[in-house]
Amino acid sequence: MSTLAAGSIALPLADEQLQRVSDAVAGLSPAQLQWVSGYIAGLSAGPAAQAQVEPESGKTLTILYGSQTGNGEGVAAALAARAGELGFTAALCSLADYRHASLKRESLAVFVVSTHGEGDPPDDAELFHEFLLSPRAPQLPGLRYAVLALGDSSYVNFCQTGRELDARLEQLGAGRLLPIVECDVDFEADAESWSDRVAAGLPEWLDAPPAAPRLRAVDTAVRFGKENPFAATVLLNQKITARGSSKDVRHVELSLEGSGLASEPGDALAVLASNPPQLVEQLLKYLGANPDDDVRLGDETVRLRDVLAHRLEITAASVGFVRAWSAASGAAELERLLEDGRQAELVDFMDTHQVIDILRRFPADVEAANFVSMLRKLSPRSYSIASSPRANPDEVHLTVAAVRYQAFGSEHWGAASTHIVDRIEEGGTLSVYVEPNSRFRLPADDATDIIMIGPGTGVAPFRGFVEERAERGASGRNWLFFGDRNFSTDFLYQIEWQQRLKLGQLHRLDVAFSRDQARKVYVQDRIRERGAEVYEWLENGAVIYVCGDAKRMAGDVDAALVDVIAAGAGVDRAAAEHRVRELRRDGRYRRDVY
Amino acid sequence: MSGKALTDVERIKAKSRYLRGTIAESLADPLTGALAEDDTQVSKFHGFYQQDDRDLRSERKRQRLEPAYSFMIRARIPAGVCTPAQWLSMDRLARHHANGTIRLTTRQAIQLHGVIKRDLKATIAAINASLLDTLAACGDVNRNVMAPPLPALSAIHRDVRADAERLSAHLTPATRAYHELWLDGEKVGGADAEPIYGETYLPRKFKTGFVVPPQNDTDVFTQDLGFIAISRGNELLGYNVTVGGGMGMSHGEPETYPRLGDVLGFCERDQMLAVAEAVVTTQRDFGDRSNRKHGRLKYTIDDRGIDWFRGEVESRSGIELQESRPFAFAGNGDVYGWQRSDDGRWHYTLFVQNGRVLDDEGRELLSGLRAIAEAHDGEFRLTPNQNLIISDVADADKAGIDRLLHEFGIANDEQATPLRLHSLACVALPTCALAMAESERYLPSLVDRLEAELAAAGLGNDPITIRMTGCPNGCARPYIAEIGLVGKGPGTYNLYLGASFAGDRLGSLYLDNADETAIVATLSELFRRYAAERDAGERFGDFLIRSGRVREIRAGRHFHEEPAGA
């Protein structure tokens, strides 16, 4: 295996892509160019080729990653580049493309794997994960390994996939080189130090001093990122749900002019927001603290009000917070929730209780400084980019649902969504950076049909997809399934879709409005109703995309697809489920759910 | 009109397969609340109009949502007679499928507004289940046939009502499309036929009304075809036939104008159907199908002459019309409050402001009428002035009805002053697609101001007719009101004066494009003159003509000649 990146990259290149490649190689020395050409040759071999190349046992570091939103993939790619730079041979491979049988011949492998859903593996690791945890997995006495787990401690099943992998490899007789490292949402520092330790261990583990030092691939990454977000001007903040809607969804247009930020359809925009000022006031009142007092935050000293407003997560509670507050309050109910085996209850509790709700339900006398230490850093929120960069250079459009609701007798707000919707005027700015999502790309071949399933704000990326395919003049057909509560108020982008249908840029549109009739109807019901045609499209090579709610929709749609395939192919459920997993592995069933 | 290209609506009718169009497909399309464009024409024949809430139009466009489409459904009620059970059914539909109001129209029909596409079928089916229907309530056919609403008043009224119902049935389209679409009727497809109308129906809408002098409540001179009852004692002899009335015109297009019908001659009672059919088929064959604004019978007659028209009708019907008989009208309003008919029963004419039945604070018309309908076993009758008659009440039940009227705050004495009782306004905004200005939502407050002026002039008890429309189509028949206000733009109206109290003389333009201030100031001045200078018993409109303040219009085609002025 000689490839550094997985997935099928579109070749031949579009103008803009070509531009990026030539930008990337501009100014390289001949030696550097030679390295890059090898890199690219590997890329062009494609996933099929990767899977067939046997590792050069004992000489190669195999870097396997399972990543949904690209964080882990980035860490893994950086590590591969670094190993190459140090003169070692590194094989980088997505778990989706990795041949399971190769595992018993590996001698040195590191895994970078995140956790999604409710403690589930990322899509690309699903089959590998299932294989490894099954009785079919071989004994692995010859393998030495290390695991970097990515996750988010606000989820109950923190880094679950990484933990399972780590434990199972040991059980199969593999030798753990490094203790597992579990990264939280601000994974960069931990990932970096883990990579340092891997790099430091390589000479010993590979038992071979590096040959001539190799060169690092040129960093084509954008200047603006998490640590250095771009101040994007808000051009438009338009409500797109009508009067009487139960929701407030906005179409937001941002200018990226001058940022050099590039995106591809399917990417998300990360937004660094501030907390709702009303909530900050409520917390200050609760704590009875002076807002101008200084508190410690890592190495810094910051005013309490600023910490609460801009630096810490004060809306969504994390498991860590629940634990800390349970200790502080001594509340029996919290303690009970944290017991083993009550995870579902805990998840439910955190879905319905913000930090302030926990404080109010389980009062405790806690010093401001202590309270601050219980909270996590405020993390950026992702919003699918709802526009095609090709059609709207220098702009991104978002579809943002304001999280505002009544609970426990008071008004509640989501941090980022209300920041975007309520607290930034048109003409104001938002701190953003692009979050690439290579797992959620349009097919490279424009002739491929696509089926897009995007209820609610899940429709956002598909607005970009359709716009992009129209712009490219793609010959493949586009089929959208959309759903929401009410036809007359919540049909997001209705007149745009009608127009695209008329222009032949959208070929089919099926809608499900759950609350317009006594019987609730959802997208999965429409998929089943259209099952025969969906199956026909699939047989014809269509790629399926799902975006939106992870809690229920994604699973329900998945079940519908299993039914559709079972009926279409005349096979039983188990076989259909297997087909679905294959579709995922082959990149023909892609999900971006949240 | 041969040689000129037919209108698009003619093309649509021709390929509609007797009014089927693609309505079934349009109803099934889940991506829009609208019908396919051609179907919006066909739908009218089935009694419903596609509309959208104009208050929300620009807002929704910015929200990237299509207009808030909904439908107005018009139930056809010949002579305006319905049972309490039918009323209750409309009341239920209004609350469950429409905007929570019932709208009584100027043609004695009932409209529901705000019915969304997916509720259309259930609503129309329910209307039919209550034994009313919507077929031909709109469209290029004979519309709801009007007749004096109180048949109980005399034997003449009863006979006239029977004739109106006969004529209505005779001119109802025969297509099975209506049953197929709404009542799950068996599909007969191409085997359909229209013996009177033919495949392309009439060039334009067609309206028929009966009237019993001296009350001209159905405004017989505004009908395409009118029948003025001529009687001797208790015997209905026959009718003076009027033809070529109509109100609609367009601003800035003098070739369009309101016109009062001509009396064509007299026919015996049993000749009525044949004469009516001959009038309809003459219009079918000679009406202008190349220009919708010139398609009404009134233009056919003005283009070819009344004598030609009489000849055509006589030869088609085989009936020679007799010399018209004398008649006289006293007024075109309703007689309010309790009346007793010759059979000893009671009838209460209830004032319904602008025909809108809804619950307001302190004035719960919708609930009140529901309560009365539940308690009452007589009839509900709709008047041509957008009012409602609680009809056929026994002596013993009268007090009970009275109590309910007061309980819900809807009795006439609780709301009405003479000007208001003689006011009509068309629907206009927000539902009517053609409205240029407010009407129904605005007239009540203008009446408040004008009543103050009338009181100041000492005219507080003198009835004057006032009618407002949101555009020059004239749905509230404003050109025959003593004060006619016709919308020209947001907040501005043309003021027409000089029409007669009995609806037999057109008004003429007095102020162009005037706002409320100008309208009130002008009328206030004229009210004072009228109070000071009128002859005994002289009506406001008559006074304006006699005193030379307003030019008299003697025929519709002179309507736009030389501006009048004070």
Ligand code: SRM
């Ligand atoms: C409801 C009603 C007014 C009311 O306040 O009661 C009404 C309402 C409308 N009329 Fe009318 N007309 C109504 C009686 C009239 C009358 C009075 C009459 O018939 O006695 C007239 C004047 C007489 C005449 O026909 O000349 C009238 C002349 C028009 C015209 C102009 C016709 C013309 O040939 O000049 C239009 C527009 C058109 O047909 O192109 C029109 C069109 C309309 C439409 C359907 C607007 C449209 O075409 O999109 C209005 C629906 C508004 C809404 O939101 O409900 N309406 N319309 C009356 C329903 C009567 C019924 O039950 O059938």
Ligand SMILES: Cc1cc2nc3c(=O)[nH]c(=O)nc-3n(C[C@H](O)[C@H](O)[C@H](O)COP(=O)(O)OP(=O)(O)OC[C@H]3O[C@@H](n4cnc5c(N)ncnc54)[C@H](O)[C@@H]3O)c2cc1C
């Ligand atoms: C890849 C990706 C793409 C995304 N794309 C989009 C997009 O295109 N559009 C979009 O709008 N969002 C999108 N999201 C979601 C988005 O990132 C945010 O999660 C969302 O806007 C909420 O963030 P917030 O800061 O406003 O709320 P937070 O401050 O995070 O508050 C959320 C908390 O409020 C509580 N809560 C919320 N609703 C309720 C309720 N009804 N009842 C009780 N408690 C409740 C819960 O405790 C929850 O944890 C995406 C997410 C991901 C991961």
Ligand SMILES: Cc1cc2nc3c(=O)[nH]c(=O)nc-3n(C[C@H](O)[C@H](O)[C@H](O)COP(=O)(O)O)c2cc1C
């Ligand atoms: C929809 C969704 C569900 C998630 N579920 C979990 C979870 O159950 N446990 C966890 O530790 N992290 C969870 N995470 C957090 C991710 O693992 C974390 O964001 C990680 O950095 C993603 O890495 P990747 O981009 O390589 O997939 C979830 C993230 C998302 C978007």
Ligand code: SF4
């Ligand atoms: S007069 Fe004009 S505005 Fe009024 S209802 Fe008729 S068409 Fe509409």
